[in-house]
Amino acid sequence: MHQELKHIDLFKLLSDDALQAVSHYIKEVSYPKGTILIRADKIEPYFYILKSGIARAYSDGENQQITFWFGESGSVLFSFNSYINNMPGYENIELLEGCNLIQIRLTDLFYLYNANIEIANWGRKIAEQELIATERRLIDRSFKGAAERYQEFADHSPSLLRRVALKHIASYLGVTQVTLSRIRAEK
Amino acid sequence: MHQELKHIDLFKLLSDDALQAVSHYIKEVSYPKGTILIRADKIEPYFYILKSGIARAYSDGENQQITFWFGESGSVLFSFNSYINNMPGYENIELLEGCNLIQIRLTDLFYLYNANIEIANWGRKIAEQELIATERRLIDRSFKGAAERYQEFADHSPSLLRRVALKHIASYLGVTQVTLSRIRAEK
């Protein structure tokens, strides 16, 4: 198990010692396409790292569902509010393909954060990378038109474009599916 | 200095010992209204905590400036890309009022992260809180109309509404100043 973890980018940031410490607490799991891994109305006890497959996070509104995040191999999956505030969250996470995942219990992760300074800083960096990516997307919503956001998504994530339903990509880009269709038809 | 830090919310998360360790590396500084504290095109060597006054972070586009963040007393100010990737960033931070700030050199902060596990976890929590707030704003852009976003801003941050120019608030909410004027005129 320990050796296998080294193939995952996220774990390459950790030394052998830290990786050894983490490896005692993790478990590998697989779930089929369509599984709702994280539910918005629950305190979710697990943190996951995606080994293979893709997933999306979405929030439910009155008459729509907004996809605001996609995960690919190497991404971390967790309920923000469970993880950060120990409260039910606002996001659901659905597996869009059959996935292999590394699972770790949040209580164990927090134990590791408080026991091993290298792991604490590793957790810090994970949050920081997500933060910078999220802030960039927020800024792009103001600077760039929908057509440009689509083009960049297509250029930057061709694999997601192929594998994910366009309706999910539309809401990820902040437009309706009709608008996305129009954008795609233009070029 | 050590005693005084306890009055800042962020530092209440730290034990006396950790606070003592931090206090060796910090300095208090004041700058007048209009100061550009962080510049997008530079690697900025400092991390700040705002004691009093307000600030905004913005990015420059071809023919517009997007304000994407406001800081009030207790907020942390830093260049994301300097802090996280040691590269020039995309954001400028301007002081909108005269401000008192706690200043810490990034190299010292990183030293503390690697020397004191409590401080490492404190840094982790700072990033996580920013992340959850930023992601919520991104989701709100899809779920809520501009009028509703304005109303919530007004309800949640009446102090900013009073003190910040509306043109900055408009771009923070993701609309033009004309649209914001229309929204304000309606009610």
Place this chain on the structure above:
DNA sequence: TTCTTTTTTTAACAAATGTAAAATGTGAGC
């Protein structure tokens, strides 16, 4: 295949927001 369901596209119209320019308001300093 054939049938059924879901996804994607297209169309017509409505609503929201953007752009540009002018008018008005506000505050600092003389």
Place this chain on the structure above:
DNA sequence: GCTCACATTTTACATTTGTTAAAAAAAGAA
């Protein structure tokens, strides 16, 4: 008070995007 610079609002019009409904296309299941 007056003037200047800047912020905000208003107006008219253009453009984008949303909404609804239906058709076409694609994907799954029997």
